[in-house]
Amino acid sequence: MRTAPPGCLSLLLLGLLLLLPFFLANVFLTALSKLGLGPTTSLLAALGIFLGSAVNVPVTRVEQTRTVEYVPTRLFGLGRLLGRPVQQQSFTVVAVNLGGCIVPTILAGYQIGRLAVQAPSAVPAAGAALAVNVALCYYFAEPVPQKGIAMQPLVPAAAAALCGLVLAPTWAPPIAFSAGVLGPVIGADLLHLDDIADLGTGMASIGGAGTFDGIVLSGLVATLLVPGAL
Numbered sequence: 254m255r256t257a258p259p260g261c262l263s264l265l266l267l268g269l270l271l272l273l274p275f276f277l278a279n280v281f282l283t284a285l286s287k288l289g290l291g292p293t294t295s296l297l298a299a300l301g302i303f304l305g306s307a308v309n310v311p312v313t314r315v316e317q318t319r320t321v322e323y324v325p326t327r328l329f330g331l332g333r334l335l336g337r338p339v340q341q342q343s344f345t346v347v348a349v350n351l352g353g354c355i356v357p358t359i360l361a362g363y364q365i366g367r368l369a370v371q372a373p374s375a376v377p378a379a380g381a382a383l384a385v386n387v388a389l390c391y392y393f394a395e396p397v398p399q400k401g402i403a404m405q406p407l408v409p410a411a412a413a414a415l416c417g418l419v420l421a422p423t424w425a426p427p428i429a430f431s432a433g434v435l436g437p438v439i440g441a442d443l444l445h446l447d448d449i450a451d452l453g454t455g456m457a458s459i460g461g462a463g464t465f466d467g468i469v470l471s472g473l474v475a476t477l478l479v480p481g482a483l
Contacts, residue, residue: 284476287426288364298360302469305352309458315345315449345449346456353460354438357469361434364427375424382416382428386436387444394441396448401457402441406470409436413471414478425479433475437468 285295349355368375386409394404413433417425442459449457460468 284430284473285360287476287479288360288430289367289427298356301356302352305356306350308351309348309456309461310351310355311346311348313347315347315446315457347446347449348456348458348461350458350460353458353469355460357434357460357472358438361431361472364431368424368427372421372424375421375428378416378420378424379428379431381420382413382432383435383439385416386412386432387440390436390440391444392440394437394445396445401461402445402448404437404441406437406468407474408471409433409440410471410474410478412436413475417475417479426476429475429479430472434468434472437471 282292282295282299285298286292290298365376365379368379389412390404390409393408394402397403410433413429413431413436414425416432417429421428438459
């Protein structure tokens, strides 16, 4: 009985890890190409999501009932490179993540505008899909102390894909992506802003987990779940 030489499993795992970024990039570009974006635009959007995930843009603050810890370097993604100069403050900074929220929201807005120009009859279907996803995200989102608003990203992704396929199959990709992105932004984050004061955290970032946040994942997974490209 022949066995593999020692270390082959480690080399195999290392090879898989090295290939993982290329696999994820291919998944991103495949999903974006189904949204009517050209190769260059898809690449720029993917880079914006990946690189922008390190940048949080502060927009407002919510007063806290108790003093909380705040790490300023998290705003610009420098927390891993620099130390942790913790400050004490009596409010929570509310920020939006560039790659996890702003870029996908712009893409979703572009898809809605594209529907309005190329397929006005599909706009009501997009609105219905968005309403369903907002309601589901609001229901399933849960405030997690010291963390933020948490939700399983596959819930809005599956709902958005199903709505797109049922309501407007021909235009399912842009409808699924728009509902998959805007559903979590509105239902899970914006409608739960009142809960931020109870989280006990120094900063709450919408889309703050960047690439692997529910906003990006739900939009891209929803797009991949529906067939066809326009």
